[in-house]
Amino acid sequence: MLLLRYWSRSATAPVVSGSLARAQRPARAQSAASDRHRAREPELGSSVVSPLLRQGLVRIVVALNARYPVHRNRLLTVPSFFASWLATEAAPVWLGWWGIRTVADLFGRRRRLGVADAVGVGLTGAAAGILLREVLDGARAGEQLRGALSGVVPASFLDARPPCDRRGAVLPVLNGRKRRRKVRGLVYREVDGHRLKLDVYEPLDPPSSGQRRPAIIQIHGGAWVVGSKDEQGVPLLNHLASLGWVGFNIQYRLSPNAKFPSHLVDCKAALAWVREHADEFGVDPEFIAVTGGSAGGHLCALMALTENDPEFQPGFADADTSVQAAVPFYGVYDLFDRGQDQVDTFLRFIEQVVMGSHPEQDPEGWASYSPIDRIHGDAPPMMLLHGDSDVLVPVGGARRFASELSRASTNPVVYVELHGAQHAFEIFPSVRAVQTVEYVERFLTWTHDVALAGRELSHSDGPEPTESGDPSPATSHEPTMTGDGGRPRTGVVGAPNRN
Template sequence: MPYVLLAVGATSLLLAANARRPPRRGALVVPGFFFGWLTVELAPHLLVAEVAGLAWTAADGGLDGRDVWIGWVGLALGLAGVAGTAATIAASRKTVVTLKDSGVPLELDPQNAPRYPRSHLVLPPLCLIPRRGVRVDRNIVFRQEGRLRLKLDVYRPKEDGRLRPGLMQIHGGAWVIGDKREQGLPLLNHMALQGWVGFNVNYRLSPRATWPEHLLDLKHFLRWYREHAEEYGADPDFLCVTGGSAGGHLAALVALTANVPEFQPGFEDVDTSVQGAVPFYGVYDLVEPGPLPIPFGKLGLMQKHVVKRPFDKDREPYAKASPVTYLRRDAPPFLVIHGSHDSLIPVQEARRFVERLRDASDAPVLYAEMRGGQHAFDVFPSYRTARVVEGVERYLTGLHRQYAEGGPPSVPDEVDESVG
């Protein structure tokens, strides 16, 4: 049993260390991300399991016998791991401060400001079930050409009313996996309860799809939205876009390539602009190296499965797939969100994008860097996810209010727009 206690303690310490300093390169990047993701966002659950595991193994003979010193070493390692997990929880508790410092209007209508249900934080799988008061229309076909059938799910209030603002959600998955049923659910449920209509949109995936077919599919959704939004209670003239990872990359592209004829062939006259964008932990520049020693476009995934062109011989498609290529003065307002401990897309990617977008755009660009946050932190409910979801809702509601009042988008004068 002392060796069991040693194993429990060492595992606890390794998880805490990985959460704080995840691997950035090599074969451990993906497993480091996976375990860090679970450790960070389920830290309270992990803390309970760690304490229970240490207490049980210690009481069941872990500190007895000839190798008692092994047990004491394990207990010491375990207690250090518990301290690390507690520090992870403390870091996530700074989420509200981060959002406020970023300029997100958390005090907008504070007496009516919604709160995310605590039950979802205790039992994260509850986010898969539509919340009370939310109606979900599933598998609506928005593009059909031959054998191609692309579908979306609609999240909206059960009660009918005036036309409501719309939100487009784009799932991630490295452009090769993912589905509308898996991502954006905490946000879309919450937004629907606050009077929004959310559209969780699928698009063709690589390797069957080749860039820019992913973006073309999403442009077809914008076309569909203009024609059918009112059928689902949404305002066809107001739509914001969000998404994470590959979805964050595509959300930024959707926002910055409004009305670019190349990406809407056959419906060039359709207005494909959006009124706001909230990309989560996205890739924004595939051509210039930055957070990684090589450009994102030079990764095997991009060359072999997504763009399917040799980077060194033909960089043009990679430039066209980079949101930074389309920075412009009339870009819509942005709220960029990224985790400081993201091991798949390092946080420096978001920082440099925000700097360049602020230099180019006349609209406000807010940046919220989640201290201790991993990649994909918002996929299931956690304390951090709950606070970010509430903040995104306040931010987008503020944009819609300004739109309804006929004024330009703005943020409070006291917002500090420095990156960091």
């Protein structure tokens, strides 16, 4: 029995093992095929969703939008602006990051470069080329600014002025704030439950006895509904304060709660407050300039064109609200949008949010709040700056305003249209912004010097007579802003159409 049982197991074992082997062979073959398929999957998948291709597609879209942002589209214009603005003004940062990331991805690969990867690298290279053009446009801003000012300010004066702190163009936190002193949150007005405040930017050194320093008021933008004194106009105020100016960055009531003319009334109240406190800050009350961007540019232009207008000075009609210079950036100059530059919802926004009335119901009110309708011959010296790629406030309105102002004003008008510049191009110290700040300071300082020279001349008994008995002409070193025949010089620099 034992032998029979042993023989039975021995005889059947090969059959069973053979059957098992035959049964397992297809399973092993199927498993091997599955393993080979899985091994191929990363390669096939990577050719479709390659990180390099994905990054290249995103980068080329960002670069093309920076170069050709979307105009006059109620849905796409605002997001297109933000993407274009960040890509344009921070182009060196993006180029550096793209280069580092692409090199890291290429050298960190575990397999060879595929077609999709090569396409992605090519797209990144094309995007970098587009942004490099933006960097070059920004670097040429100084040439445009100098060309505009050359009709007003002597080249020797432009060359003698100190440069802006350019470290901010590499690292924005290095924006010159250590070269000035800042006093925050001084209340200049209480109205309708609002405590309106301003920040003061002063030189590090206090004024000497009897010294009077020029002042400038900065008005923030934000479509009259948002915005803050804390993040706008800072590079310019830092630079001016480091060179002896006193800057005031102000708040004002915002829409939709505040309607026409509350915004301008608050700005004029701030101007009156600065003059009242001139002794406290060592400010020259006879020379106060004003600047601002976007909605702040609109209010800046109105400040320059509506001096001592009692309509905008309720409760302080006797205060002196004249300004001696104005520098509006990318301002809104025509509330009626006669050139139809804006998106089709612009007039409705102004009507419902800012003015609180329809232009046909209150044409006089709209005209009184529209800078192009307030132009007159006694406007103070003005320097207007606008980017030719601005999609929020298209450049056409600035061109018309500058043209009409230069024809009417007896004082200098400088218009600079910066090639490749988007809206809000000087918010942080980019390559373009630091050059803009430098030349704005030169315009303002020259204007101040001219005002001082004129003041000294008017306070004197007049020039000494010559041997013939006629008054002697002004010496050549005295500042002047007039050209041939006593007419004001006007510097106008436009930008060519972009390719």
